[in-house]
Amino acid sequence: MIIKRKPLNLAERLYLPAIIGGFKVTLRHLLKKKVTMQYPEEKWVVPEGYRGAPYLVKDQEGNTKCVSCQLCEFVCPPKAIKITPPGPAGQLADRANAEKMPKEFEINMLRCIFCGFCQEVCPEEAIFLQKDYSLTGTSRAEMIYNKEKLLALGGVHAGVQKWKHKADEAKEQESFPVKA
Amino acid sequence: MIESVNNWLNGLSDTQSLLLFTSIKAIGAFSVMMFMVAYTVVLERRLCAWIQDRIGPNRVGPFGLLQPAADGIKAFFKEEMTPAHVRKIFFTLAPMLALIPAILNLAVIPFGSTLGKQPMVLADLNVGILYTFGIVSLGVYSIVLAGYAANSKYPFLGGIRSTAQLISYEIAMGMSVIPIFLYVGNLNLSSVITAQTGTQLGVLPNWFALQNPMTFLAFCIFLVSAFAETNRTPFDLPEAEQELAGGYNVEYSAIKFAMFFMGEYANMILVSAMMVTLFFGGWTLPWFGLDQPATTPIGGVLHIGIFLGKVFLFLVMFVWIRWMWPRFRYDQLMDLGWRRFIPVALANILVTAVWLWWRSAQ
Numbered sequence: 001m002i003i004k005r006k007p008l009n010l011a012e013r014l015y016l017p018a019i020i021g022g023f024k025v026t027l028r029h030l031l032k033k034k035v036t037m038q039y040p041e042e043k044w045v046v047p048e049g050y051r052g053a054p055y056l057v058k059d060q061e062g063n064t065k066c067v068s069c070q071l072c073e074f075v076c077p078p079k080a081i082k083i084t085p086p087g088p089a090g091q092l093a094d095r096a097n098a099e100k101m102p103k104e105f106e107i108n109m110l111r112c113i114f115c116g117f118c119q120e121v122c123p124e125e126a127i128f129l130q131k132d133y134s135l136t137g138t139s140r141a142e143m144i145y146n147k148e149k150l151l152a153l154g155g156v157h158a159g160v161q162k163w164k165h166k167a168d169e170a171k172e173q174e175s176f177p178v179k180a
Numbered sequence: 181m182i183e184s185v186n187n188w189l190n191g192l193s194d195t196q197s198l199l200l201f202t203s204i205k206a207i208g209a210f211s212v213m214m215f216m217v218a219y220t221v222v223l224e225r226r227l228c229a230w231i232q233d234r235i236g237p238n239r240v241g242p243f244g245l246l247q248p249a250a251d252g253i254k255a256f257f258k259e260e261m262t263p264a265h266v267r268k269i270f271f272t273l274a275p276m277l278a279l280i281p282a283i284l285n286l287a288v289i290p291f292g293s294t295l296g297k298q299p300m301v302l303a304d305l306n307v308g309i310l311y312t313f314g315i316v317s318l319g320v321y322s323i324v325l326a327g328y329a330a331n332s333k334y335p336f337l338g339g340i341r342s343t344a345q346l347i348s349y350e351i352a353m354g355m356s357v358i359p360i361f362l363y364v365g366n367l368n369l370s371s372v373i374t375a376q377t378g379t380q381l382g383v384l385p386n387w388f389a390l391q392n393p394m395t396f397l398a399f400c401i402f403l404v405s406a407f408a409e410t411n412r413t414p415f416d417l418p419e420a421e422q423e424l425a426g427g428y429n430v431e432y433s434a435i436k437f438a439m440f441f442m443g444e445y446a447n448m449i450l451v452s453a454m455m456v457t458l459f460f461g462g463w464t465l466p467w468f469g470l471d472q473p474a475t476t477p478i479g480g481v482l483h484i485g486i487f488l489g490k491v492f493l494f495l496v497m498f499v500w501i502r503w504m505w506p507r508f509r510y511d512q513l514m515d516l517g518w519r520r521f522i523p524v525a526l527a528n529i530l531v532t533a534v535w536l537w538w539r540s541a542q
Contacts, residue, residue: 022504026231036235 046131051116053132054107055154056147057125062156063095065126068102072118072127080111081118098124105147109135128157201298209286209302216491217445218248224445224499231503255438263330263431270329275436277322278443282450284315289453290370291487292463293473295480300463301370308369309361312454313354316409320346322443323411323428330431338427341417345408345513349415352521353405359398359532360388360458373462377471385466389459394532399459401521401528406451408517411444413502417510452494456487463487 011017037044046052059065073081084104093101118127132153137143145153192200222237222244229236238244262271288308292300305311320343327339361367364375378386388395408415417427429440456462463483464471474480508516 018505026500026504029233030227030230032233034230034235035233036229038235 046133050131050133051114051129053109053114053135053153054112054116054118054127054129055132055145056105056127056150057154057157058151059095060156061095064093064101064151065095065124065157066102066105066122067093067098067124067126068100068105069123071121071123075117075121077115077117078111078113080108080113082106082108102147105150106144107150108144109137110140110143125157128154130154202302205298205300205302206287209291210283212488213283213286213446213449214442216449216488216495217442218252220445220448220495220499221251221441222247223495224502227496227499228503231500251438255435258434260434260436263332265331266431267329267331270325271431272436274322274326274329275432275439275443277318277325278440279446281315281319281322282443282446285312285450285454288312288369289450289457290373290462291453292480292484295474295477295484299370300480300484304368304370306366306368309357309367313350316353317346317350319409319443319447322440326428326432326440330428332431335428335430338417338430341510342411342428345411345415345417345517348514348517349405349408349521352401352517352525353409355522355525355529356398356401356405357458358525358529359394362529362532362536363388363391363395369457369462372458373464376461377464377466379466385461387459387461394528394535395459397524397528399455401525402455402458404516405521406455407498407501408513410447410451410498412448412498414505414508415513416502416507417513448495448498449491452491452498453487455494456490460490 056064056066068083068085070083070085073083082104083102083106086100086103090100090103093099114129116129119129130153135143189197225247226236226244236244237247240246240250262268287302288305288311290299290301290304294300323342323346324339327335327337327342330336360372364372372388376385376387376391380386380391384390389399390396407413411417429437432440461471463486465486470479470482470486474483
């Protein structure tokens with residue numbers, strides 16, 4: 001198809017409408033509120049469900065939730081997690097409903113890809129991807145977070161109480177038909 | 181202390197005092213110009229950011245005012261690459277040539293009236309404007325040499341474009357100012373300023389840009405040619421980032437690259453100073469008797485301030501236009517230069533000459 005081009009009139013050939021139009025647009029933007037966020041001082045609100053760094057959480061009594069099952073270690077695609085189990089004669093878990101807890105739990109944050117598989121696979125709801133997105137360190141060794149650090153950063157996750165939910169579920173299944 | 185300095189100054193012969201004061205003025209003017217180059221870069225970056233709804237560099241020093249220092253340190257300490265395929269001598273020569281014309285032209289610009297007994301112009305040449313155009317035409321060599329020396333295709337295309345563009349617009353630029361000098365009667369830039377003193381219709385300045393249609397047209401042509409001569413948008417074809425990946429400066433890095441930018445901004449300042457001198461009354465303001473040479477040091481400083489203020493407004497315009505309009509197509513550029521501006525400038529000379537002849541015959 002051949003598009004008919006309208007011949008330019010004198011004002012248009014002098015580029016005057018374009019000049020004025022350009023000036024108006026740029027002036028409007030010049031006076032407008034700026035969209036830049038001054039990052040380290042201003043930070044964006046991290047939305048719910050954001051997949052940040054994975055940290056270990058404690059239950060509402062302040063005990064370690066992890067039972068050292070090593071599922072997260074196996075599922076982790078970049079092999080960022082390394083768990084040292086306590087062994088047969090090792091330390092016992094610090095809470096009821098658990099046999100053991102990890103002797104050491106390390107996440108290499110340089111390898112972690114924040115996929116959330118560890119959170120999904122965890123039967124004890126002991127590891128969660130939290131809201132930290134800017135992890136920095138001055139050496140590689142510093143970027144390997146150990147159990148102590150992960151627990152401190154993870155905090156208490158009182159919202160999710162697995163064994164309470166399990167009891168509720170069991171109670172519900174006693175009657176028929178089972179609720180969705 | 182002051183007395184002994186005074187005695188020493190009075191004891192100098194004419195040649196000695198000329199030498200002394202000219203070197204002081206030269207160093208002063210050069211430092212002010214380099215300072216302005218640095219801060220025009222900041223102005224450009226901040227203004228472009230604002231136009232694009234951003235904030236721009238504001239981290240180095242208060243309000244980002246130390247940004248030029250950071251940029252300078254970076255440019256000096258970056259690794260300087262000289263590609264193996266370049267022509268080394270020209271490759272080194274080109275960035276040096278980028279700055280020289282602008283600095284040389286500074287000599288004839290009257291940037292103030294008087295300070296003490298000293299006229300605020302480095303060389304009050306009687307052929308001021310001829311000198312200016314002579315030096316301005318050297319400006320093309322840096323880009324041409326850079327394009328040629330780089331020995332690769334994009335810089336070469338940039339160099340070729342630049343040659344054609346600068347040569348074309350130099351003609352229009354040179355011819356556009358002839359009507360001004362027909363009015364003034366000689367080629368001295370100080371007398372151009374004297375011719376623009378006073379007011380018309382009581383309040384309006386008697387500047388050449390506002391004096392009559394012929395000089396206004398001359399200003400329009402000069403303005404557009406100035407954009408073309410300084411390689412600024414909408415005529416920045418030699419460095420067209422999108423088409424030529426940066427044009428003539430592709431192969432350059434570190435301080436050599438920075439030299440081209442300093443050259444570009446120095447040229448902008450120079451051309452703004454030229455426009456202020458030729459069309460906007462230089463250091464004068466028509467009100468409060470500011471159009472007469474200063475008698476007190478404060479008046480002298482005020483005149484320099486007025487001049488710098490006018491130059492600053494032109495710089496803002498240069499920068500703003502860069503972020504306002506797209507680039508001309510190459511054929512449009514050539515068409516505008518050769519088939520519009522040169523005939524119009526010629527006609528303008530003729531009309532002005534006829535008008536002046538008719539007026540003197542009255």
